[in-house]
Amino acid sequence: MKKTIALVFMMVCAAPVAALAAGPAKPLDRANIDMTDTASLQRGAEYFFQYCIGCHSIQFKRYNRMGNDLGLSDDQLRERFIHTRDQSGDQTGVGELIKIAMKPDDAEEWFGQPAPDLSLTARLRGTDWIYTTLRSFYLDDSRPMGVNNAIFEAMSMPHVLWELQGWQANVGEEGHIKLEKVAEGKLTTEEYNEVVRDITNFLAYVADPVKVERHELGKWVLLFLAFFTFVAYLLKKEYWRDVH
Ligand code: HEC
Structure with a gap:
């Protein structure tokens, strides 16, 4: 028993050190999220269910709990957020957990990695990390999908928001990373930052719904x-x- 406690203690202590050791090549930008901004949380949820839910679940949360917290009715949930079906082929119910349609094994086969559940990512990685990572994809021929990430080296996630952001390239010299826009997307840089801020805000809410409640x-x-x-x-x- 003592051994187990010591082991768990060591793991807990070592986790932040390991995270630091793999520190980003680029400093993190401030996400400046505001969890009291319900409109931002709603937009973040919309983007999440449009661009991310295909691969990432947030399976500690139920649809109707999210609806309650963010002021979305059951009908809105059914129309705009629930894209999966249950075993009998009906649309997944509002009381169900937010899972994905894709099997984890398929994800592993396609991307070399399962796409992790993002329920606690805002706590584990921090909101600045999420905000900066989603804005730091760049073109890199040496990667299987032709894209790398300045914060998450060799990330196996594709740049799913490229249509909005456009493309960046690394123009830094001697191993330094300096990103520069090489192809325009649908949004300006400021607009794209806002979209990412909303998504980050939503993931912060997902990781700590109690904060919204406390408010x-x-x-x-x-x-x-x-x-x-x-x-x-x-x-x-x-x-x-x-x-x-
Ligand atoms: C096509 C599948 C796919 C889509 C769509 C996708 N991701 Fe990912 N994502 C992945 C994979 C695979 C990983 C694992 C990357 C790795 O470990 O190399 C990942 C990792 C992540 C991580 C890092 C998690 C961690 O702690 O390691 C975050 C954050 C993330 N994704 C956010 C998002 C967001 C936000 C969206 C929507 C805008 C999104 N992803 C859309 C496949 C996807």
């Missing part, structure tokens, strides 16, 4: 305090009436 709760606490202050004020007035 909601905060409103009620403040309202209660305001009400209570008002009652106290009335009481004070009542008590002091006879004194004056």
Whole structure:
């Protein structure tokens, strides 16, 4: 038992060190996300279900929980977010977990790696890391898919947002990475950054839904305090009436 505890302790301690050792070749940019911005979370969810769900599940979450938290009705969930079917061929129900249609084995065969579940990625990697990684794909002939990533060296994920961002190339010298746009996408750099910020915000919510809830709760606490202050004020007035 002691050994197991020591082992777990070592693994927990070693994880951040390992992450640091494989540190990025490019410094991380600040994601500056705002989890209280529901419109941003909704847009992030839309992008996620359009561009990412084909490969990545977020299977600790249910559709209707996401709907509740982000202010989306069951009908909106069915129309815009649920793309999978259950075994009988019907659309997956709103109470189900958010899984993918693709089998993990297929992903491994196609990309050499299974696409990981992204439920906790914002906690494990950090939001700045996600934000910067999704903006750091560049053309690289030496890679099987012709694309590499300045933050995640030899990443086996294709640049799924290339249509929006366009393409970057590495123009840095002597092993240094310096990215430059070589083909325009549909969006300007600023617009693309916003899209990635929304996706990052959504993944931050997925990893810590309680934060969104806490915010909601905060409103009620403040309202209660305001009400209570008002009652106290009335009481004070009542008590002091006879004194004056
Ligand atoms: C075509 C399949 C595919 C699609 C679509 C896809 N990914 Fe990936 N993604 C992968 C694979 C495969 C990996 C594993 C990469 C590796 O380990 O080399 C990955 C890894 C990641 C990681 C790193 C996870 C970690 O901690 O190692 C993040 C973050 C990520 N993807 C985000 C996204 C987002 C956001 C989208 C949508 C905009 C997306 N992916 C769309 C295949 C995909």
